[in-house]
Amino acid sequence: MNTLTNKRVLLGVSGSIAAYKSPDIVRRLQDLGAEVRVIVTDGGKKFVSERSLQTISKNKVYSNLWDKEAELAMSHIELAKWSDIVIIAPASANTIAKLCHGRADDLLSTVILATDAKVMLAPSMNQQMFASKAIKDNLKILLKRGIVLIEPGFGEQACGDIGEGRLAEPLEIAKQAADLFTSSSLSGKKVLITLGGTIEAIDPVRYISNHSSGKMGMALAHECIQAGAKTTLIIGSISIDIETRAEVIRIVSAEDMYKAVMQRIESQDLFISCAAVADFRPKNISNNKIKKNNNSVTIELIKNKDILASVCQLNKKPICIGFAAETENLIDNARAKLASKQCEAIILNDVSQSEIGLNSDENEVHFITKEEIVKK
Ligand SMILES: Cc1cc2nc3c(=O)[nH]c(=O)nc-3n(C[C@H](O)[C@H](O)[C@H](O)COP(=O)(O)O)c2cc1C
Structure with a gap:
């Protein structure tokens, strides 16, 4: 299996119900060798505690763009530069729309604009939301800009609906991130x-x-x-x-x-x-x-x-x-x-x-x- 050894992963957790799975995503990334820091949006905090993410990532969790102490320790620009890759998982419909429009009204969206690291998105939302024209168009624009999509799964959802929109499995997210660092430039050598x-x-x-x-x-x-x-x-x-x-x-x-x-x-x-x-x-x-x-x-x-x-x-x-x-x-x-x-x-x-x-x-x-x- 490919690994994330020595890689610095910034995990963005936004306000989808599947945010409760984000500590497991941190674990899977660490299992592959990554150092993980987490930004959680205000929406994300409604579904997962900062304390869980901090304990598991073994790092301070970032959330407030205006936090004086956090800015002194590691500013949003330093956080953007620190990252080898940014993974937003789960990516809510709202966060996807903000990225699409280049908005910078919270820490996560600001860091995304400020980073030159690869960005991956793992959308997670109700199947009807995922099927909406707005989401499809937004994702199309983001893909064109080079953002990598981790496709959501099909199945039963938290709301009881069945369809496409479930967050990809944490291990699958970690594996796809590792694959991104793999090239075939020395294949056969x-x-x-x-x-x-x-x-x-x-x-x-x-x-x-x-x-x-x-x-x-x-x-x-x-x-x-x-x-x-x-x-x-x-x-x-x-x-x-x-x-x-x-x-x-x-x-x-x-x-x-x-x-x-x-x-x-x-x-x-x-x-x-x-x-x-x-x-x-x-x-x-x-x-x-x-x-x-x-x-x-x-x-x-x-x-x-x-x-x-x-x-x-x-x-x-x-x-x-x-x-x-x-x-x-x-x-x-x-x-x-x-x-x-x-x-x-x-x-x-x-x-x-x-x-x-x-x-x-x-x-x-x-x-x-x-x-x-x-x-x-
Ligand atoms: C109970 C509940 C569950 C939600 N689940 C989702 C979800 O799975 N996906 C999604 O895109 N939005 C979901 N939302 C809506 C978002 O939380 C809301 O749009 C929020 O503003 C997102 O903020 P953020 O993108 O800044 O994190 C849910 C809202 C509630 C109240």
């Missing part, structure tokens, strides 16, 4: 990604390693899988969950990682070298734990093989993307790395900034090729 830190033994209990969490590599794995690639991960030391849809090889040292990559590289279309591979390892690994009898110990280090450069030198090599974690002369150092490794691109991380550096959930990178530098 094979991607190999290394991630995490390597561990270089000093003695049976001590080692040299680094702070790599593996977050970047796992996020890339997720995107490659969503884009249809058969994705293999060679994973060192990490502190996060592993993407279950990838083929996974666990390794310890840089030497292990080198061997694991070389065994599989020939059949790959794309190689992303994301791991924080130790440049050096102890020349000799002590068979026994080194005693602390002396005031100082000298450990001689020797160079590890350069995995990315080795892959780039192969006659039959995939497209190769490397990473550079730099603290100074960022662009110059990354360009030098691009030239020396002879890979197709380098993704440059500024690890001197803690908010976007190692272990951070946020990132800002430069994507550097021979031809261009793009800031992301």
Whole structure:
């Protein structure tokens, strides 16, 4: 199943009787990996409590455009920018009409105008209302503008009528949202990604390693899988969950990682070298734990093989993307790395900034090729 891992979903709940199902929609979105924030309209609040939505979403629920404190914490514009996708479920006839006319007289309709995220609508209303010419025309206009419709179901309704207009099932809403992030741009392609830190033994209990969490590599794995690639991960030391849809090889040292990559590289279309591979390892690994009898110990280090450069030198090599974690002369150092490794691109991380550096959930990178530098 496609997922919503790392996706920020803004759920708009409007005044349909089916709003009582919205906590379940939050749950299903979270089950697929999304972080969910909720806006509930005044109409929506008549059918579901803000407290339920807040407890289940684990976030403050937004509702009043004029709430001074809420605006200070996260303004309607920030909320609009925060969202990767906005889903209005249930979408009432009234809210659909407001969106159609571009009105902005409450928080939800204002955010919809202010966002450039994809918007999905799951209408829910009485079958006669849904069949009305006004609703049909409004939906036609919204579809033309790129809004995605989650079709309502057919069946018995809260009012006792039977017909089309029931809110789509919460799981179906979550699945359709996940499908929206899936492309087929890497369909049929094979991607190999290394991630995490390597561990270089000093003695049976001590080692040299680094702070790599593996977050970047796992996020890339997720995107490659969503884009249809058969994705293999060679994973060192990490502190996060592993993407279950990838083929996974666990390794310890840089030497292990080198061997694991070389065994599989020939059949790959794309190689992303994301791991924080130790440049050096102890020349000799002590068979026994080194005693602390002396005031100082000298450990001689020797160079590890350069995995990315080795892959780039192969006659039959995939497209190769490397990473550079730099603290100074960022662009110059990354360009030098691009030239020396002879890979197709380098993704440059500024690890001197803690908010976007190692272990951070946020990132800002430069994507550097021979031809261009793009800031992301
Ligand atoms: C008991 C009751 C149930 C309602 N159910 C629905 C419904 O299922 N769908 C709908 O579009 N409107 C329904 N309405 C009407 C909306 O709640 C009303 O149009 C409201 O203004 C919508 O506000 P909103 O779009 O800002 O949330 C219902 C009203 C009542 C009193």
